[in-house]
Amino acid sequence: MPSNDVESYLDHTNLTAADFTAFEQLLAAQRDRRPYTDSDWRLVLSSSARDGDGRWESTYALFRPGAAFGSPSVDDETYMRVYFDEDGRALPDHPHAPGSLPPFAAExxxxxxxxxxQASPLAPGRNLAELRSQAWGWGRLPWNTASAPHTALILTGPDGERLLAVRTSADAPLLVGAARPDNVPAYDPRAVHLPTPVAFPAGAPPAAVAAELTTTLGPRCQQAAWQARASAATHAVEALRRLSTAYIPAPGDPWGHGEIGSFDSQEDRNRAAWxxxxTLIDQGPYLVAGIRSAxxxxxxxxxxxxxxxxxxxxxxxxxxxLREVRDGWRADMAAITGDRAxxxxxxxxxxxxxxxxxWQCAAPLTNGPLPALAAHVAPRIGSPEPNREQQVKAALARTGPVHGHSAAAATSPVPPTPGALRCAR
Structure with a gap:
């Protein structure tokens, strides 16, 4: 697999029936543990998923192109991702744009x-695999990557809440649960309380469904997304704190090598920190915006x-x-040319x-206020916004003026101090 943070998956547009036959034969040979080679493709890895009762859910494989598609580019590793049904038949990937909303969804x-x-496309293979990846905390899913549900909708609220609504058949109940927020990484599941999907009867009025989504399920999804982001950011800050105390021996100094929490060089420590x-680059802006709002x-x-x-x-x-650093690095990577070495x-x-x-620019985050502030406002995420005028009156009644300044002045944003953060370029 690629080691430079870049993964590229080829589109299926130029594939032929012979290519899909080769994919099926390579996968079958691996399954049966028998030798088989193909001049145009090499099987890199395969993966199958089953539920807790042993029922098949999904199978996919990655293939490496050979002479048929030319030599791989020097700046990335290129793969073909192919999904299969339970019997090992390849599912050609022809993603298409979502269709028009069904009458119930429009209402x-x-x-x-x-x-x-938005209606989700439901072509077997990648479409259904991506739909499965959207389900957040659903447990057993009522569809697999080869057999589609009747309807699937992605609902996105004004405050970033995301819901997935699925109807397995035309007269089945409508199941609505959390959809995975964009860019949410791994987190401590003990820190996140995911809402249980709600089943609405087939004849439920759209107005009643909407009311339940906006008053109950939507806010719970907001809270879960906040918990996941805060958990990931807090873990990242704690890891950077530990790395900041790691022992890095001076050149020629034998002491510390092999010790727990030690690195052979600053480069090794910086690589471990990236x-x-x-994680902070991706999650920090969401948390800062939420803190300011709450x-x-x-x-x-x-x-x-x-x-x-x-x-x-x-x-x-x-x-x-830090975002500038990452953007600059990505631009540099895209501009790399020359032979492979x-x-x-x-x-x-x-x-x-x-x-x-x-590493230099992350220093203010290591001992910064982000985790504490995120935890402080967490109970308010997904809750109705309080009346600001009454809030001001209550605060003034309890605290009075602060050092001669008005309450309004206390809420004014503090402009960045010139030179507060300097990073080596």
Whole structure:
């Protein structure tokens, strides 16, 4: 598999019946543990999934192209991803745009102002595999990658909540549960409470379904997404803190080698830190925006949390700079040319530079306020927004003026301090 963070999967457009026959024969040979080779394709890996009762759910394989598709490019590894049914027959991948909304979905959309309702394509293979990957916390799914449900809808709310609605047949109940938020990485499942899918009778009025989604299921999905993002970001910050205390021996110093928490060089330490830094790049902006939206006047006046809120701009600046580092690295990687050996050396240099810059820019996040603030506002995510005017009055009544400044001044964003964050370019 590729080692440079780039994966490319070829489209099926130019494949022929002979290619799919080769895929099936290669997979069957691997399953039966017998030798088989093909001049145009090589099986790299295969994977099958079954549910808790042993029922088949999905099978896919990755194939490496040979002479038929030319030599692989120097800047990435290229694969063909192919899905199969339970009997090992290949499912040609012809993804298509979602069709028009069925009447029920169109009427449901009318009762969900600010939401988007989109029909999911249901072609066997990749479409159904991607639909399965959207289901978040559903447990056993009522469809597989070869047999499609009757209807599948993706519903996206104005505050980022995402729901998946599936009807297995024309007269079956409508199952609605959480859809996986974009860019949510691995997290501690003990920290996330995923809502259980809700079954609506086949004849349920769209208005009643919409009311349940907006008042109950949607907010629970918001809360679960926040918990997942906060859990991933907190884990990343804790990992960076541990790495910041790792022992790195000076050149020629034999002490510390092999110790727990030690690295042979700064490059090794920076390389280990990059995945955690990238988690913060992806999740940090969501958390910062949510904190700013959920923070109250009382928070700004609270001596326990107010200073952290007033330092949030330092976190934003660090995240912006880290995004620039990643964007610059991706541009450098795309521009690499030359033979394979030269390209590998150029990729290694680009990654080392990326890791070095990212480590320096991530320093303000290591001891920053993001995890604490995310935990502080977590109970408010998905809850109705409080009345701001009453909030101000209550805060002033409890705290009074702060050092001669008004409450309104306390809520004003603090502009970034010039030179608050300097990173080596």
């Amino acid at each position: 449901l959309a009318e009762h969900l102002p600010g939401w988007t309702v 995945p955690y830094t990238e 923070a109250t006047i009382e928070d700004h006046l609270d001596p326990a949390i107010g200073p952290d809120l007033r330092q949030l701009h330092v976190t934003e600046t660090a995240l912006d700079r 030269a390209a590998e050396r150029a990729r290694d240099r680009a990654e080392d530079l990326r890791n070095q810059e990212a």
